[in-house]
Amino acid sequence: MARKLVGMRERPGRRSTLSGMDPLTALLAGPRASGAFLLRSVFDPPWSLRIEDRAPLTVLTTVRGEGWVVPDGAEPVPLRPGDLVIVRGPDPYTVADRPQTPPQVVIHPGQVSTTVDGERMCEELDQGVRTWGSGRDAATVLISGTYQLHGEVSGRLLRALPPVLRLDAAEWGSPLVALLEAEIGRDEPGQEAVLDRLLDLLLISALRCWFARDGRAPAWYRAHSDPLVGPALGLLHADPARAWTVHDLAAECGASRAALAKRFTDLVGEPPMAYLTGWRLARAADLLAEPDATLAAVARRVGYGSGFALSAAFKRVRGISPQQFRDRAGAGATA
Structure with a gap:
C-alpha cells in the first residue's frame, strides 16, 4: 500500500496479525x-x-x-x-x-x-x-x-x-x-x-x-475502515480487560502514540482511553444483567481491578451505582 499515515511505522505483515474485532461485530456480539x-x-x-x-x-x-x-x-x-x-x-x-x-x-x-x-x-x-x-x-x-x-x-x-x-x-x-x-x-x-x-x-x-450509505454511519463505524484507527478499535473491542495505555495500543498498531491519539480522536470523536472507558462500562452493564454475575467477576472481565473500582467508574459516568442499574434493569424486564 503506497499510502502511509504520518507518524505510522511500517511493519511488514503487521495488519494481518492484528487480532481485533470490528465495531459492528463487537456491538452485535453481546x-x-x-x-x-x-x-x-x-x-x-x-x-x-x-x-x-x-x-x-x-x-x-x-x-x-x-x-x-x-x-x-x-x-x-x-x-x-x-x-x-x-x-x-x-x-x-x-x-x-x-x-x-x-x-x-x-x-x-x-x-x-x-x-x-x-x-x-x-x-x-x-x-x-x-x-x-x-x-x-x-x-x-x-x-x-x-x-x-x-x-x-x-x-x-x-x-x-x-x-x-x-x-x-x-x-x-x-x-x-x-x-x-x-x-x-x-x-x-x-x-x-x-x-x-x-x-x-x-x-x-x-x-x-x-x-454503507454515505453519511449514514456513526463515527465509530466509519473509523473501522481507517488503516490505523480500525485495528485500534478492534483491539479495544476484543480485549477490553487488558490494561491498555495509548502507548501500548499505538505499539500494537505500528504507530506513534501522538499519531494514534490524534487520528483516533479526529475520527471517533473522543480519545482512545475515553472510548475504552465507555466500551468497558457498556460491557459491564450488559454483564450485570446476568443474574448470577457478581460485581467482582464483571469488574475482572471488563478491566477493573475490583468491584469497588468498577462501581466508582460506573457511578461517575452513568450517575448510578451498578446495583441501582441492575435493580432498574430487573424491574424493566419484569414489567
Whole structure:
C-alpha cells in the first residue's frame, strides 16, 4: 500500500496479525436473538395493527402485498414486497395497509394481542405455526422479527439508528428473506435456534447495507475502515480487560502514540482511553444483567481491578451505582 499515515511505522505483515474485532461485530456480539418473537402475519385489507410492545428492535418485511409503517408524529414509511424496515423501540407505532386505516388489533408487551377495547384475541387469529391473521390465503403476508431483550451493549448500536430505517428491495435484495419465510412455518427440533440465527443474519446484513450509505454511519463505524484507527478499535473491542495505555495500543498498531491519539480522536470523536472507558462500562452493564454475575467477576472481565473500582467508574459516568442499574434493569424486564 503506497499510502502511509504520518507518524505510522511500517511493519511488514503487521495488519494481518492484528487480532481485533470490528465495531459492528463487537456491538452485535453481546445479547443476540434468543427466543426472539418471529411471526408471519396474514391479512386482507383493510387491516391495521397498533404496536405497543415496547420492544427495543423489530425487523419487518413483506412477502406479498403492501403496507405502511406509521410512527407516531412522523411521516408514514412504505413497505413493499422485498423491502425491509427496522423499527427502533420502545415508542409505539402502527403497521397497516394504508396510513389512514384505524387500528383493529393492539400488540402489547409479551406479544399479547387485543382489540382496541382490550379484549384478548390471540386464539381467534391463530393460523398455525408462527402464523396469525385473517387467513393463510390473505392478500398481505408480513414477516416480523422482534428482539425482546434490552442489552446495554446493543444500546450503543440502537442510538446510531433512526427511529425507522427502510431498505427498498432494489438496494437490499437479500436471499435471507426467502430463507426466513421458508423456515418460519416449520416446527422441527432446534427450529427456534435456526430462526434466531436467521434473524441475526438478517439484521446484520441490513445494518451493513444501511451503514454503507454515505453519511449514514456513526463515527465509530466509519473509523473501522481507517488503516490505523480500525485495528485500534478492534483491539479495544476484543480485549477490553487488558490494561491498555495509548502507548501500548499505538505499539500494537505500528504507530506513534501522538499519531494514534490524534487520528483516533479526529475520527471517533473522543480519545482512545475515553472510548475504552465507555466500551468497558457498556460491557459491564450488559454483564450485570446476568443474574448470577457478581460485581467482582464483571469488574475482572471488563478491566477493573475490583468491584469497588468498577462501581466508582460506573457511578461517575452513568450517575448510578451498578446495583441501582441492575435493580432498574430487573424491574424493566419484569414489567
